[in-house]
Amino acid sequence: MPFNDAYSGRKVLITGHTGFKGSWLATWLDSLGAQVCGYSDAVPTTPSLFEKAGLAGRIDHRLGDIRDLARFSQVVKTFRPDFVFHLAAQAIVSTSYNNPLETLDVNVMGTATVLEVLRDVDWPCTAVIITSDKVYDNVEWPWGYRETDALGGKDVYSASKGGAELAFKSYFHSFFTKSDVSVRLATARAGNVIGGGDWAADRIVADCVRAWCEDRTVEIRSPRSTRPWQHVLEPLSGYLWLGARLAQDANYHGEAYNFGPRAEQNATVLELLAALAEVWGHENPEHAYKVTGNIPFHEASLLKLNVDKALLALSWEPNLSYRECMTMTGEWYRDVLKGGNDALAMTQEHIASYERFALERGRVWVA
Template identity: 70%
Template sequence: MTVSFDDVFSGARVLITGHTGFKGAWLSTWLISLGAKVCGYSREVPTTPSLFDLAGLSGEVDHHIGDIRDLERLRATVRAFRPDFVFHLAAQAIVSVSYRDPLDTITSNVTGTANVLEVLREVDWRCTAVIITSDKCYDNVEWVWGYRETDALGGKDIYSGSKGAAELIFRSYYHSFFKGRNHPVRLATARAGNVIGGGDWAADRIVADCIRAWGEGRVVEIRSPAATRPWQHVLEPLSGYLTLARALAASQAQDGESYNFGPRAEQNRTVVDLIGDLGRIWGLGSDAEAYRTTGNIPFHEASLLKLNCDKALLDLNWEANLKYEECIALTGSWYRRVLKGGEQALAVTLEQIAGFNALAAERRRTWASAG
């Protein structure tokens, strides 16, 4: 048997906002496997198909449909469930959508975060909350080293600006209502980006675009083949969020802090590298079968953005678990096994979580210990 996160989530009541999304569905599944009672609050199931639906998670969690901007509905859900832990993931998370509907992006990401913090301000029981934003919260000047938690927040586009603003709202709420007030809620923010993995069908995400195109016998069209990203499997930042929640529940040392969760620097790869490697796992014989470059660039995209995760290592003893090749193998095999092999999405997801955990125990990651 393998014990994860010191068993702090076994029997715990955990609220996840955005539980129907890609990351939310993986987090829900992982927490259920750890013995947690999960309550989810989301506006909708964002894609068809979705991991949430394929895995049958509506029958596994206390499933609530509601807009994060609906303060009264959110408040009622939290008060009825009385969570021990809250993971706030609900957001408008697609950069291209932010250009088409900037106000929806701003209100979802800024007002939505403020609503979560407002509800937490009213909580009168012991609770631990992790507010997830994004690596896009930083004022990205495209330098070659990773951004630290103390670097400037900002953004030259609506999506980045909304994430920077969410971090500022967090800081304002923390210092106004939580810090030094003997409040029963401890909370922190977490920043990660360029997450891939099985079960993502969101629009304008490179892996999802590839799977849609290849499943229909088409090549995928890419805008920025030379763009470099620090790709990481979805389970990597989730292990960071859970590690942070465990630490917050045990000590005030991380209360009010922010943490980056990302892969090692050597995992930076170009978009073309990612597509070529993923295509080979899918079964394509050449790059020409996988993609073609289009001159259509409808909005600005940064060519380089990476995080410095030294703080997570020093404070939480957290570090990334997977090598790039393992990240791609997990991602590609999930789609191949579920879409081409007909295996059950929930079974494959649980198997990959167990394998990730076993590998973490072997590599002596502190959140996973063999027992």
């Protein structure tokens, strides 16, 4: 069984389970035999993978603001999770320019609320706090950022994610290093995640799908910006493997880990769109996308992570090639939105394919 069978029959709480990554994670854990409880303030987009896959009927679906200490504490104490994956956040960079205080409040104080509740847990529990690749002070150098590099950033979104990491560090050293503590914690950082079922605002794949479904040409702001694109299942496999290892070995307690694609998988926005347009079925790229000069907010031209720590400490490594990532992403949207395929079945099929690739390629978490 994948992940040393760590999740079968176990109680797993996901904050932010209605979002793009949270919905994929809930579906995967459900397939692994976990008893999943989700806690989110709302379904963030319409449409959404959460609703299309019917996840409200498959897991214990609960609503609440991640900053509501009393409400979240009540959920944790009644559900008594074995594992917690904290994904609840304000996750859109453009939104942080319109609502900077809300972004800081949700991402920093929301994370602090989770940690405060975990401080009172008196049963064995393993928590993975997910932040972002944006935690790093990005000076746009050509090599990947390591977990020991400076945190920060020039924009509010980066500050909110860096602040979440600082909240984690202070809580860990203040409250979670005592010998009688029942909770083990670690943080995970990843970014540039794509895959089927993302309809968030100002994300390139979601923008493309919205435009192409309406037979419109999508406008792109920064065609030469380079990103290390990765399918959503790549970091999720890292989060799940980190949780499984952390539950078994206290040496991972308090650590931070980057999860990202292979270094050679950097591609420009233009290359990404060309690959997706091909899978979607566009014969003429000029009908698929056009370049616009409208750049409403600052965007880094280069940001990538060094994943050597995950490779050396966890024996985790990315599983998909760039072509496989693009194909799986494009096929999900094409087959669900154009072909009428069932969203849950497609998501489960991609998870099964990803596990099969991992087994064929000797990834340790699926052995």
